[in-house]
Amino acid sequence: MLSFAENTFSVKNNMKSFFKEDPSFVLNTNCLNFCEHQTKFSVRNWFETHGKKGRKVPRGNVGTVFSRFETPSNVKITVIGGGSFGTAMSKVFGMKGYQVCLLVRDRNIVDGINQERRNPKYLREFTLPHSVFATSNVESALEGTQLVVHALPVQVSREVLERVAPFIPTGVPVLSTSKGLEVASHKFMFELLQETVSNHGNRRPLAFLSGPSFAKEIMQELPTAVVVACENLEIAGQIAAMLSSSIFKVFTTTDFIGVEVAGALKNIIAIAAGMAEGMGLGMNAIAGLVTRGCSEMRRVAEFLGGSSVTLSGLSGVGDTFLTCFGPLSRNRTVGYRLGKGESLNEILTTSQEVAEGVATAKAVVEWLPAVLNTTYTRALVRFPILLSVAPILEGKLTPEEGMQQLMAMPPTVED
Numbered sequence: 001m002l003s004f005a006e007n008t009f010s011v012k013n014n015m016k017s018f019f020k021e022d023p024s025f026v027l028n029t030n031c032l033n034f035c036e037h038q039t040k041f042s043v044r045n046w047f048e049t050h051g052k053k054g055r056k057v058p059r060g061n062v063g064t065v066f067s068r069f070e071t072p073s074n075v076k077i078t079v080i081g082g083g084s085f086g087t088a089m090s091k092v093f094g095m096k097g098y099q100v101c102l103l104v105r106d107r108n109i110v111d112g113i114n115q116e117r118r119n120p121k122y123l124r125e126f127t128l129p130h131s132v133f134a135t136s137n138v139e140s141a142l143e144g145t146q147l148v149v150h151a152l153p154v155q156v157s158r159e160v161l162e163r164v165a166p167f168i169p170t171g172v173p174v175l176s177t178s179k180g181l182e183v184a185s186h187k188f189m190f191e192l193l194q195e196t197v198s199n200h201g202n203r204r205p206l207a208f209l210s211g212p213s214f215a216k217e218i219m220q221e222l223p224t225a226v227v228v229a230c231e232n233l234e235i236a237g238q239i240a241a242m243l244s245s246s247i248f249k250v251f252t253t254t255d256f257i258g259v260e261v262a263g264a265l266k267n268i269i270a271i272a273a274g275m276a277e278g279m280g281l282g283m284n285a286i287a288g289l290v291t292r293g294c295s296e297m298r299r300v301a302e303f304l305g306g307s308s309v310t311l312s313g314l315s316g317v318g319d320t321f322l323t324c325f326g327p328l329s330r331n332r333t334v335g336y337r338l339g340k341g342e343s344l345n346e347i348l349t350t351s352q353e354v355a356e357g358v359a360t361a362k363a364v365v366e367w368l369p370a371v372l373n374t375t376y377t378r379a380l381v382r383f384p385i386l387l388s389v390a391p392i393l394e395g396k397l398t399p400e401e402g403m404q405q406l407m408a409m410p411p412t413v414e415d
């Protein structure tokens with residue numbers, strides 16, 4: 001039997017090899033062909049379901065965009081958004097030696113980063129690498145950039161992206177890290193990006209980063225594993241290689257639909273899980289709720305052409321577990337405080353950071369019955385968790401009534 005010290009050593013070594021493994025960016029042809037086949041399949045499903053509604057999949061494959069041999073210090077990356085996640089992404093790229101330009105609207109944040117190497121408003125206890133600098137000038141932030149990282153709340157994304165899009169050089173990939181559905185249009189980030197930065201033949205590849213990744217833990221340099229989705233697996237691999245380090249492990253996929261659906265919907269499940277915890281319902285209830293929530297999330301993703309494999313991966317159950325059980329989650333905290341009896345208004349007026357699930361829950365209640373071509377009441381039977389959170393947030397149901405409603409649903413086959 002291994003001693004405690006030997007065990008710790010072997011666990012550490014395993015973690016090291018897990019995080020040091022090369023990102024899957026040099027792929028053999030068979031694998032690439034297989035993935036391309038999978039993408040076409042997803043896209044065809046998407047068109048079958050949404051074609052009549054005029055929805056389009058992102059188009060923007062322009063082949064290889066980065067020179068594999070470029071030194072990081074010669075590559076400029078623009079991160080849009082000076083909140084928690086924009087700051088964390090700047091650190092990840094900055095630690096690799098890339099020139100990172102953080103585009104923020106707040107003058108204090110610009111000064112804090114440029115003068116003291118820290119964001120004075122978000123995660124201010126951590127310093128940033130010297131290769132990170134900030135500006136609020138859109139034109140200079142995007143001039144000569146080779147990768148744009150979008151890290152803003154979903155509800156403000158369209159307005160900002162429309163404003164910055166003319167300054168993003170054609171062919172430069174845009175990597176979105178935002179998770180949610182736009183309330184006004186009921187659209188996911190991949191559709192929103194398609195409409196703003198990759199439209200009018202201005203082909204910019206679109207990629208999406210998701211997975212269990214609290215900004216604070218990234219800033220603490222704790223090991224983190226995420227997935228980058230892009231229709232073009234080579235571009236996903238190149239972005240993965242740029243991000244990868246001994247503390248940041250990046251997997252790739254072509255299934256951007258699965259990644260996007262999971263990233264948006266897991267926040268609603270986290271509000272529900274937090275609520276159950278705040279109400280003191282016990283671990284049986286929370287585990288049941290999260291598992292059934294994952295099932296609802298997977299069924300929505302599959303309906304839209306996403307893969308169940310993605311939903312069982314980092315962006316699916318991985319991020320759901322983190323957000324439902326991790327004390328740092330803003331969405332779980334909103335639910336917890338609701339479960340303890342606070343009103344949504346009280347909670348939102350005392351929080352500084354965005355909890356995307358609040359807006360996404362509202363969007364899903366309008367969007368899901370419409371996309372299923374049914375009524376709210378009928379859709380509720382199939383998606384009771386995703387569709388019960390919004391009425392509670394709006395004060396139409398109490399958390400207790402929401403839970404009673406869930407428990408009163410008729411028995412059904414598990415899947």
Ligand SMILES: NC(=O)C1=CN([C@@H]2O[C@H](COP(=O)(O)OP(=O)(O)OC[C@H]3O[C@@H](n4cnc5c(N)ncnc54)[C@H](O)[C@@H]3O)[C@@H](O)[C@H]2O)C=CC1
Pocket residue numbers: 081082083084085086105106122151152153154156160177178179180213214215216352353354356
């Ligand atoms: N914080 C985290 O741990 C993670 C966050 N994300 C996602 O990243 C996205 C951004 O989240 P956070 O950075 O955490 O949010 P945050 O609440 O920390 O910061 C939001 C930032 O957006 C800025 N902003 C708001 N409205 C704006 C506007 N109209 N124009 C320009 N800037 C504006 C704010 O000034 C602030 O800097 C969200 O979709 C979130 O789900 C994803 C993974 C982890």
Ligand SMILES: O=C(CO)COP(=O)(O)O
Pocket residue numbers: 179211212213214215267270319322323328329330331332354355356
């Ligand atoms: O998405 C996240 C981690 O992956 C962050 O979750 P919260 O927005 O709930 O804090």
